[in-house]
Amino acid sequence: MTDIGPADQHTVRRHNCALVLDTIAASPGISRAGVAARTGLTKATVSSLVDRLVTASLVREDGRQHRSGPGRRGTSLSLSPHGPHGLGVEIAVDHVTTCLIGLTGEVRDEHTRRVDNRGRSVGRVLARIAREMNEALDRAHRNGIVVGGIGVAVPGLVEAANGWVRMAPNLGWRDVDLITELHRRVAVPFGELVVGNEADLAALAELAAPRLHCEDAAPDSFVYVSGEVGVGAGIVLDGELFRGTHGFGGELGHFPVQQRGPRCSCGARGCLERLAGQDAILDRAGVDDVDTLCVRLEDGDRTAAAAARSAGRLLGTALSGVVNLLDVSTVVLGGIYARLYPWLAGPLHTELTARVVSTPWRSVDVRRSTVGPEAAVRGAAISALRTIRTDPASYLSRSSTHRKSVRTTEAGD
Amino acid sequence: MTDIGPADQHTVRRHNCALVLDTIAASPGISRAGVAARTGLTKATVSSLVDRLVTASLVREDGRQHRSGPGRRGTSLSLSPHGPHGLGVEIAVDHVTTCLIGLTGEVRDEHTRRVDNRGRSVGRVLARIAREMNEALDRAHRNGIVVGGIGVAVPGLVEAANGWVRMAPNLGWRDVDLITELHRRVAVPFGELVVGNEADLAALAELAAPRLHCEDAAPDSFVYVSGEVGVGAGIVLDGELFRGTHGFGGELGHFPVQQRGPRCSCGARGCLERLAGQDAILDRAGVDDVDTLCVRLEDGDRTAAAAARSAGRLLGTALSGVVNLLDVSTVVLGGIYARLYPWLAGPLHTELTARVVSTPWRSVDVRRSTVGPEAAVRGAAISALRTIRTDPASYLSRSSTHRKSVRTTEAGD
Structure with missing residues (x-):
């Protein structure tokens, strides 16, 4: 009405x-x-x-x-490609990445700092993130790029209404008011600062990915699965990111796949992430990192292959529940799952075909992410640009106030 | 744009x-x-x-x-309460129900025929449904009620684009072009005939239920669970029924709850419906029908209580997956689950609290259906009225053509 x-x-x-x-x-x-x-x-x-x-x-x-x-x-x-850019920031367990994306989609100044954020205090991690952000903002300023907004991707539960990170178990965070904390440490320009879940933002990047070949274009509705130490999902329905009532949607990592399975960090038993997340796969394959795992898989190592197969089956079990519920025809694998795609896809598909009740009438397409490991940070930058695109009038008034204040400051110098 | x-x-x-x-x-x-x-x-x-x-x-x-x-x-x-009514039809395994609902929501002429549709040919079941529908249309005509559209609820996968019933396992149906078949057998008036899944339509009835008491009003986003021989879900997001890309969404019955559980009619193992559907509960309780089960539960029978408890736990496991994924704060139990609510709710809640990762920040409200066993047939009538409400102009032109043709026929008599 x-x-x-x-x-x-x-x-x-x-x-x-x-x-x-x-x-x-x-x-x-x-x-x-x-x-x-x-x-x-x-x-x-x-x-x-x-x-x-x-x-x-x-x-x-x-x-x-x-x-x-x-x-x-x-x-x-x-x-305008020379207009405001979105600054994307990804806070991960083992790295902090930043990038700039313009209104026409060009990605600039992608920058990754390898760090170990596990077991550090929230304050130390925040200080590190703030340093990366301030440096990215300085570089943008030196290159004459206006930053029109900042988006931050976090591996955890983010409350949509206020940007609080309710829980990021692999960072050890609980109830962190991230927007306030960053405003205290970062010279945030006149644009907005928004926070989102990393899988949600990766799904957004997938949705916005250039559609060079029609058959590779992201469909209107899909589930993006982010396989890292934690496992998350970004749900896109009818071309829009679906975040749920509070922003807590897409928690695929705790999908129950083994009734009496091992206990997960969340307290429950048999969660997908505990059995088919990065640590579980590496453990089972008997290797220390994903690069070694991939070399072993290429070499036809049986233990590594069995670990990937088991993860594929468990992921397929969980995703059959998701597809039966949401009736999406496409699943996009990201993170470690994108790298393991050649070994995961078979058992995953077998499980989907056996369990998705509508497969006789439509098949489920399982593909790997077209954006790659940068999906979350790019999605974060895109989410910042979206705040401009959905309400340019507010951006105009903020930027005009900003220009006036800059002129006043310069005149007073 | x-x-x-x-x-x-x-x-x-x-x-x-x-x-x-x-x-x-x-x-x-x-x-x-x-x-x-x-x-x-x-x-x-x-x-x-x-x-x-x-x-x-x-x-x-x-x-x-x-x-x-x-x-x-x-x-x-x-x-107008005297305007067109929607005729709702529910095709169930053991009954065919019809009802009329007016634009202002009054329900009239609810009529249930107990039958056994299992193991009958599609043609015989269709003939029976057509007889019920024609009788309901006759009664409406005699009472001066204009039927402006017909909605049919089916316990199975309904393809949204064409109304084909792709699969209704408990009726033994596969690939039935229900709209064409009914048009051949029923004097469908000038309104439209639409077909939907019974859990989806029950969710629609729940959404439209009169909101007399604020605390009981259906929230904007909820999952309605229909517990019958089969188990299905109707998903309402932001006040709209969500049916998925093809209309196949909400297939909760085949949610995997026991990795090596018994084989389900769908071919997979350990599906929710095989372990916590009506037949499984009755079997485990050692009774033949739901009435007897309820009497036993009231009497404190241990076997019956264990059966209900087990169903509650399994339902809770599946629903934790749903809530983690969709971040809805309300689950509405319908069908047999509404009757068993006092015995299911405890174990169901325990499982949700243990498995839904965001429960420390928001609780999940589990309530029983306010509409009751008539939810699906009422939702079917409401879906027929929705075709009028969303496009009254088309209804106006169809009804005016109809009035003219009636006058022509009468003049020619």
Whole structure:
């Protein structure tokens, strides 16, 4: 139901601004008149909004449009590659990664610091993350890149309403108010700072991945499985990330796959992550790291192959439950599972075919991540850009206040 | 993105018609001017649409509105209880039930025929269903009730795109084109005939249930579990029924709860339905029917209590997987599980608390269905009404064609 009273004029302006930006993003090269025709807005409204978007570098004007029909040629509009970038940050157990992504999707300045965050105090880990973030922001500033927002990926339960990290067992975190803590340590620019679960954000990166070949394009609905020390899932339904009521959705790691299995760190028995997570696979294969595991698998080592097969079967059991419940036709394997794909895929598929009741009418496509190990950090940057894309009017007003304050400071110098 | 060209005028008219009907439904007693103010449509557009809705008995005019402010009093509008009704049909293993529901939610003419549909040919079962439907349509006609659409609930996999029943194991059905088969046997009136899974439709009834007491109101997101011979789930996310890509979602019955458990009719081992469905519970309790089981439980019979406890634990294991994945805070138990609630709830809750990783921050509410055993048939009737509510313009044109053809026939008599 639409309800447009005078009190909602502000909402309407925000909506129109996003509509104009979406229209330009969907049809690069479109003119102001073209935007007006597509959106049903008046030319005056469109022109005024486009001017503000150009001033804030969200949109660029690109000379004269080629004339394809009668009438005057207009200026060609498109998203600006020199506009605000999203800064993505991934906090993992063994590394902190940052990257910048622009509105048109180019990835810049990807930077990984290998560290061991296990067993360290929250304060020390936060200090380390803040250092990486401040350095990334400095590099962006030196290169003339405006950071329009920051997204942070965390391997744990993140409450959507407030960004609190409720639990990140492999970091040893519980109830960390990450947004406040980072604001205290990082010179966050005028954009927003958002926090999300790493599997959710990886799924977002998968969804946004360039669709060069039609058959490889991410489908509208899929489940992304992130295999690391922990196991998580990012659920995309009808082209939108699904996070659940509180943001706690996608907790695949504690799917019960063995009724009387070994006890998991969560307290329950037989959880998927305890039996088919990275540590379980390495243990069973008798190796110390994933590189060695892959070498052994390539060499046809039987113990390594049995470990991968067992993980594939258990993952297949859990995913059959997911597919029966959500009726998605695609599963995307990420993290360690993407690397082990050649050895996991067979037993996983066998289990899915046996257990998904609708397989006689539609098959389940199991593919490996097209984005790779950078999926979570890229998804974090994309989530920061999304806050701009869904509400450019707020970004415009924040950035204009920022420009004014910069001018005031410079004038006062 | 909105794209309103001349080609889309028809779409706009349909959208406006639905908007006007929604506005009247949300504010019974509203005037034409009120609808215009709420929707932003012109008074002329609103008046013309309301006149058509009144003619088709979707909306009724109710004398003069009380004047609450300055200006002329308008005629008060509301959904008509005498307008089209949805005919709901539930095809179950041991009964066929029909009911009529009006636009304002009153249930009329609920009618159950006890039958045994197991082991009968599809043709015989269809003939029986058609007889029940034709009788219900006759009764409606005799009582002056216009049936505006028919919804059919089936215990099986229903393909959303075409209404084919792909598999209904307990009826012995596979690949039945139910809509075509029913059109051949039933004098379907001008409305639409839609088919859905019984747990999905029961969830819809739960969602639409009158919210007399706030604390009992169905929440926006919940999972409805239908416990019968088969076990199914209806998933409601953000107030909408979620059916999955093909309509096959919610197949909870084949959730793997015991890795090396007994073989299920689906071919896999250890499925929830094989271990905690109606037959499994009755077997384990050593009784023949649910009534006897309930008597034994009331009497404190140990074998019966153990059977219920085991079912509660297994159901809790499966539902912990569902809640971890979907982050819904409410589970609604229906069918036999609603009757066994006092004995199931404890062990079910213990399992959820142990396995749902986010329970320290939010609890999971397990409640029994407020609608009761009629949930599926009522949801079927509601789904028929939804086809009218979401596209009243199509209903108007079908009903006007129908009225003309009736007049032509009568004139020719």
